Amino acid sequence: xxxxxxxxxxxxxxxxxxxxxxxxxxxxxxxxxxxxxxxxxxxxxxxxxxxxxxxxxxxxxxxxxxxxxxxxxxxxxxxxxxxxxxxxxxxxxxxxxxxxxxxxxxxxxxxxxxxxxxxxxxxxxxxxxxxxxxxxxxxxxxxxxxxxxxxxxxxxxxxxxxxxxxxxxxxxxxxxxxxxxxxxxxxxxxxxxxxxxxxxxxxxxxxxxxxxxxxxxxxxxxxxxxxxxxxxxxxxxxxxxxxxxxxxxxxxxxxxxxxxxxxxxxxxxxxxxxxxxxxxxxxxxxxxxxxxxxxxxxxxxxxxxxxxxxx
Numbered sequence: 609x610x611x612x613x614x615x616x617x618x619x620x621x622x623x624x625x626x627x628x629x630x631x632x633x634x635x636x637x638x639x640x641x642x643x644x645x646x647x648x649x650x651x652x653x654x655x656x657x658x659x660x661x662x663x664x665x666x667x668x669x670x671x672x673x674x675x676x677x678x679x680x681x682x683x684x685x686x687x688x689x690x691x692x693x694x695x696x697x698x699x700x701x702x703x704x705x706x707x708x709x710x711x712x713x714x715x716x717x718x719x720x721x722x723x724x725x726x727x728x729x730x731x732x733x734x735x736x737x738x739x740x741x742x743x744x745x746x747x748x749x750x751x752x753x754x755x756x757x758x759x760x761x762x763x764x765x766x767x768x769x770x771x772x773x774x775x776x777x778x779x780x781x782x783x784x785x786x787x788x789x790x791x792x793x794x795x796x797x798x799x800x801x802x803x804x805x806x807x808x809x810x811x812x813x814x815x816x817x818x819x820x821x822x823x824x825x826x827x828x829x830x831x832x833x834x835x836x837x838x839x840x841x842x843x844x845x846x847x848x849x850x851x852x853x854x855x856x857x858x859x860x861x862x863x864x865x866x867x868x869x870x871x872x873x874x875x876x877x878x879x880x881x882x883x884x885x886x887x888x889x890x891x892x893x894x895x896x897x898x899x900x901x902x903x904x905x906x907x908x909x910x911x912x913x914x915x916x917x918x919x
Contacts, residue, residue, distance in 0.1 A: 611734070612731070612735065612896070613734055613736070614714075614735075614913075615715050615735065615736070616714075617762065617763055618688060619763070620651070622651055623654060623685050624652070624654070624686060624690055625656065625680035626638065626642060626645075626653055626654070626656060626690055627659070627689060628656065628658040628691065628693060629667070629673050629676075629677050629723070629726070630666065630667065630673075630694050630696055630722045631665055631693060631694065631697060632666060632695075633744055635659050635660055637744045638659055638744050641692075641742070641743035641746045642743060644755065645743075654683075654686060656680070658673055659692055666696075666697050670697075670701055674704055677701070678706060681705065681715075682706075682709040684712075687715050688717070688718060689718065690742060691718065691723050692742060692743045692744055693743070693744040693745070694720060694723055695721070695722055696722055698722045699725045699797075702725050702726060710735075711733060714735050716737065716738055716762060717738070718738045718758070718762070719739070720790065720889065721790050721885065723789075724739070724793035724794065725796075725802050727739060727894045728793075728797055728802040729802050731787065731804065732802060736894060736895030736896055738762070738892070739812075740754070740758040740889065740890075741758055741891075745887075751887040751888060753890070754888050754890055758891040760891070761891040766896075766913070769882065769907075769910075770906060771878065771906070772906065772907075773902075774878065774880045776863055776864075776867045777877060777878050777879055777902050778870075778874075779903055780874075780875060780876030781876060781899065781902070782840040782841030782875060783898075783900075784808055784841065785808070785895060786812065786892060786896055786898050786911075787809045788810075788812035788813055788843070788894065789812070790814060791813040791814065791827075791830075792815055795826040798833050799833075804835075806838070806839055807837075808838060809840055810839070810842075810898060810900050811836075812844075812892055813842075813843070813866075814845030814846050814847065814885065815847050815850075815884070815885075816848045816885040818847075819850075819852070819858075820850055820851065820853075820858040820861070820865060823847065823850065823862055823865050823866075824865050830869075839875050840875060840900075841875050841877070841878075841902075842878075843900065844863065844877065844879045845881045845883035845884040846882070847862035847884070849885075866879075867879070876901075876902040878902045896912075897913070898911045899912065
């Protein structure tokens with residue numbers, strides 16, 4: 609792959625699109641986020657029709673969600689597309705999106721969870737995207753640092769994060785390109801056009817609401833497919849609302865399951881990183897280089913422009 613290219617960083621007055629490409633969202637739930645983008649960040653917001661529609665569990669039909677996202681991709685005046693929420697539905701439309709216009713006039717695509725497949729698609733094309741809070745979640749209580757980190761990333765002020773040490777961490781330093789996202793989606797994409805290349809990369813993972821035995825199965829899938837073999841480093845984010853069997857129990861928690869599957873490697877690993885389905889979901893730029901330093905007492909993570917092309 610060629611060097612990853614960055615879309616232009618935002619400036620006050622820029623236009624961004626808000627759309628719901630996956631699950632249905634209540635318009636009143638995204639209004640605070642829209643207010644933050646307009647009144648505090650100084651951006652102009654283009655609201656998609658999917659913020660007001662619904663079709664079963666989706667925000668609209670596949671065709672309507674596809675058409676709206678395509679429209680925003682093709683509009684050169686829109687400098688970023690921020691998803692209203694995740695849920696489920698992006699993998700149903702990703703292969704029908706045409707990125708020709710996007711490649712001529714790249715823009716930031718922002719989201720997490722189900723949006724991992726969109727971030728993987730543009731990464732495959734050689735462009736960076738941002739795994740971060742979405743319009744629905746960016747103003748939730750406890751998310752001030754996460755919201756600030758997204759603003760910094762979008763406006764080109766690269767954030768750095770310091771995280772307390774975790775007893776399962778493996779010390780070391782990695783300087784490499786960052787990839788990752790929702791673990792279920794990463795495993796789901798193996799063998800498809802959006803499969804993510806993890807070789808030599810710092811991989812970050814997170815998930816929500818999975819049975820522990822299924823987390824184990826996903827880690828086995830990642831391992832069997834070689835996705836864990838040649839990492840530069842691994843960042844284990846938040847695995848929230850995990851479920852166990854009634855009886856007998858699985859016998860390990862989420863971090864212990866992941867620790868078991870990466871025990872045979874030597875790269876640095878950090879646990880309990882602030883990324884995932886939590887209020888403090890820090891922005892992670894997929895495709896940007898970063899330095900991960902895991903010590904006995906602290907984890908430091910710093911993004912940089914190194915080895916990337918800014919358009």
